[in-house]
Amino acid sequence: MSLANAGKSKVKKAHQYIGLAYIAPWLIGFLTLQLYPFLISFWYSLTDLNLFREPRFIGLDNFIQMFTANADFWQSFRVTFIYVLAAVPAKIAFALIVAMIMNQKLRGINFFRTVYYLPSILGGSVALAILWKLLFMSEGVVNHYLSFLGIPGHNWLGDPGMALTTISLLQVWQFGSSMVLFLAGLKQIPAELYEAGRVDGASRLRMFFHITIPQLTPIILFNLIMQMVNAFQEFTAAFVITNGGPLKSTYLYGYMIYQYGFDYLKMGYASALSWVLFIVIMIFTVVIFKSSSMWVHYEDAGDF
């Protein structure tokens, strides 16, 4: 017994440094490419850094300027909020509904799962953005099919009132990975819960709201946070499909940061913009997490 213990503690001690050696790549990467950039970007946000000369400390000027004298900023803020608040819940709701339908025991269900997942594979690729542009052009397919139904066509991407909705649809179309998560979650719900519900004479709708939804809340929380963090940073769609237009109606925040940083080369200002985005994302995350104790049902929740 004591011999085994002695052996173990020796192993442990040796392990101390070996373990650190194995995580060294991550540790170096974390310090140099994550933590340092994170901290220094805050410093940058207080400077007038550009590519041509040494940065000068200017205090909160960047922030004051963006809040008081930059119409782009408020426009982008508004557009991005609408985008996140529309696309993310729509995507998650859609993923959940489809997962519910797909959760029935059906022959060939894997085939459909593949088909539904396919658009998500292509993610934020340029090719997909181009496809979206083509579909929603005035002379594009969407208008063609609408005219079949007797609905007049629309200049989806040229109309400031519709362009953002059109881009949001691209986001919703890629509901595949959220759907797969919901499917995995649905399979975990104990069948006894539904049996008990049936015995009590609950309707399907009632069971959906009182059994399915509560059981899935940990997955809803996870999807909500990950999709929100991504949506706040969306770039490719705004850049390739609409170039932020028309009339800055799709001037998403990620695109604005790119433009100020890499077109106008105002790195300090762009850093300030990115810190505002970071704080907004933090606030959203904290609010969602804090509120989750009220609506997330933890019983056999996973690691998240």
Add this chain to the structure above:
Amino acid sequence: MQKKIVATATTYILISLLGLLMIYPLLWLVSGSFKSNAEIFNSFQLIPSRINFDAYIRGWVGLGQQTYSNFFINTIKMVVPSVFFCLLSSFLTAYGFSRFRFPFKKPLFALMIATLMLPKTVIIIPRYMIFKNLGWLDTFLPFYAPELLATQSFFIFMLVQFMRGLPRELDESAEIDGCNSFQILYRILLPLAKPALFSAAIFDFIWAWNDFFNPLIYISSVAKYPLALGLRIDLDVGAAVSWDKVMAMSVVTMLPPILIFFFAQKYFVEGIATTGLKG
């Protein structure tokens, strides 16, 4: 019984219609790539009037000097080492976290998980400055270095989860047989972790392949353009876009991720379902 048949039939009709809606844009893209520029917007039939590879041939020429062969080679040069480096560094790190004790392990692990939520937008400009100061702009090093240094914490997390499921007795018996920690990793855990590594590789490959933002900021010379940038140039040539060419080249750039998806579906679904993912 009758009721059940009706319900099943309804479900099939519903999921088929939805499936059609999901896949139609992609089918239309493929179909359009075989049509002439005029036919794309005048005929909306999925089957082109005649199969015409013309758009592929003209599209492949790219910018004259830089053909799509170059864009493909560049993409592969950018993506393949990245994926390899990512697997290597993530696997080592995951091994460290899942099998050893060391000081500050818990807070370090928590930090690693926290970086999952760090918005990339915040670190873009400093990273750009770092790579600029190192003289790495317009090379693929800004793609390799972050992967070699395991900054994709998602994969570390995924591999840690997987390795926690592998019995420690295996390591212990190998240790008794005289294996050192690296031999345990290489001979015992690596073969067992193949499915998880494979699924990480597929995801990383597809993300890197589809990535547009990073090439856009780091790569400036057309000779080094990956597909994503080449494709955007095609779109950018002014008012008279040859849509047939653009469509054909869009299909070409989408093909590798889609083929991989079909061949490796099993790993895909496992990867998502066990760890949850963006998309």
